[in-house]
Amino acid sequence: MANFLAGIFLSLLPERYRRWWEPASTLDFLRASFVSGLVQGLGCFVVFILRYLIFFQQRVAGMGGQVIGAGADEALASRGVQMGMGVVTTLEYVFQPLTLLLVYFALEGAVRLAGAAFTEQILPSLPLHLVAWAQERLEQRRAERALGPPVVDTVERGDGRQYDLRIASCRPKPNWDRLMTVAYEDQFYEVVKEEQAARPRPYVYLLKKNPEGKVIRGLHHYRPDETLPEAPKK
DSSP, X not given: OHHHHHHHHHTTSOGGGSTTOOOSOHHHHHHHHHHHHHHHHHHHHHHHHHHHHHHHHXXXXXXXXXXXXXXXXXXXXXXXXXXXXXXXHHHHHHTSHHHHHHHHHHHHHHHHHHIIIIIOOOOOOHHHHHHHHHHHHHHHHHHHHHTOSOOOOEEEEOOSSSOSEEEEESSOOTTOSTTEEEEETTEEXXXXXXXXXXXXXXXXXXXXXXXXXXXXXXXXXXXXTTTSOOOOOO
8 A cells, every 4th residue: 555655646756756666566556647647637626626716706705895895886786797707807817827737737637647547658747757857958968078079980990700890989879789780881780799998989889790681670870970969051
């Protein structure tokens, strides 16, 4: 039960903020996310209605008092005046910042509920997702600065025994693995080993020519200057 209750709260968080937590089961976490979306959507909707009833009563009473104070008591009996007061009060309520937040979070709760129920997705709250995205971008920029300015890769030919190409780069190539085929100068290669070296090119990849008949699952058309920022188009 404690794990389930924790899942209700943690399903609001983006994945990067809940990686440390392991749910008891995927199904329980989906159920917790469903309940989280239900509580969020229904709770915000109930608060929206209750606030509206209180605001409407107080605002109409205040407007009626102003009309009476002005000596126009008979105007309150007019149906048009009553409807006008109702419309103005409703519009005033709807466009309050807190009201708009309640509407948004009620709709978001409905979307999160639907995601858990129909697509089996754990959808976080959008504001928290934006915070996680901003933090990730900041970390990427810091890591980019720590690597130093980009420089052109160096490409060295090998003897064909250990490797055919040795590529040293200033930036990692996360998609280069045994499933990726690297095309360079009209020849196909596969990555056989990764090594670490000194800066400014600490990422070293050893490649060998593809064996005949190897199925190409992924293809990367390699250029030694691909780490450099692209020149602005004129």
